[in-house]
Amino acid sequence: MNHPLMGYYHRVQPRSSDPSRRGLAVDPESLRQHARLIRQRGLALRTVSDSLDAAGPGAAALSFDDGFADNLEYGVDALASEGGVGTVYVVVSAIRTAGGPAGEMLSLKELRQLAAAGWEIGSHSVSHPRLPELSEADQRAQVRDSKRQLEDLLGAAVRSFAYPYGLYSPVTVRLVQEAGYANAVTTAKRGGGTSRFEIPRLSLGGYGFRAVKQSLKLRLRLLFERPPAVAPS
Numbered sequence: 001m002n003h004p005l006m007g008y009y010h011r012v013q014p015r016s017s018d019p020s021r022r023g024l025a026v027d028p029e030s031l032r033q034h035a036r037l038i039r040q041r042g043l044a045l046r047t048v049s050d051s052l053d054a055a056g057p058g059a060a061a062l063s064f065d066d067g068f069a070d071n072l073e074y075g076v077d078a079l080a081s082e083g084g085v086g087t088v089y090v091v092v093s094a095i096r097t098a099g100g101p102a103g104e105m106l107s108l109k110e111l112r113q114l115a116a117a118g119w120e121i122g123s124h125s126v127s128h129p130r131l132p133e134l135s136e137a138d139q140r141a142q143v144r145d146s147k148r149q150l151e152d153l154l155g156a157a158v159r160s161f162a163y164p165y166g167l168y169s170p171v172t173v174r175l176v177q178e179a180g181y182a183n184a185v186t187t188a189k190r191g192g193g194t195s196r197f198e199i200p201r202l203s204l205g206g207y208g209f210r211a212v213k214q215s216l217k218l219r220l221r222l223l224f225e226r227p228p229a230v231a232p233s
């Protein structure tokens, strides 16, 4: 394996909540269990960019696409209980504006709370298009402008990009590099070689039987992850 182990989700919702979009969600208890499995394997649960900087099998990263408010409500505690932090990939045009009612998507204030909790805020484009279907200029605007806008809003560097729908072309990859990102994640299970701009992630979200399957998938993948050279402190 050339990259640290990476998993991804969308929503974090208790089983009892609205069943809509459940296929995209993980319940907090399953998420906590995933973080525990990673820790018990001796891997540190870090942000996507930090896990890459750790350069080796000693780290893993769990990330959350689209920017749902429940990532803050449930995700932070679930990962922190196992000493970990996460990464959220935000669709910039969907950030809830100040003063609005509590909603599904993260507000700027909530994004700052995530950052203060040690989470990484990455870009998931301006409006979540299928990037390879756009002109180069439009792709560039999605990739570059989302980074600039997020950095202006957060006052911090945005280093990581997640391709919407996991879709990208060689042009997309080049534009992500030109925009100054340090890395980019896909939704492919494997592949990407050693490229920091085509990093595979395991899909780990799901309820019920699917959650059981996903835990098994994570356990199997952790078996193949080499233990860290140095014992975790």
Ligand SMILES: [Zn+2]
Residues within 6 Å of the ligand: 065, 066, 124, 128, 164, 165
């Ligand atoms: Zn998405």
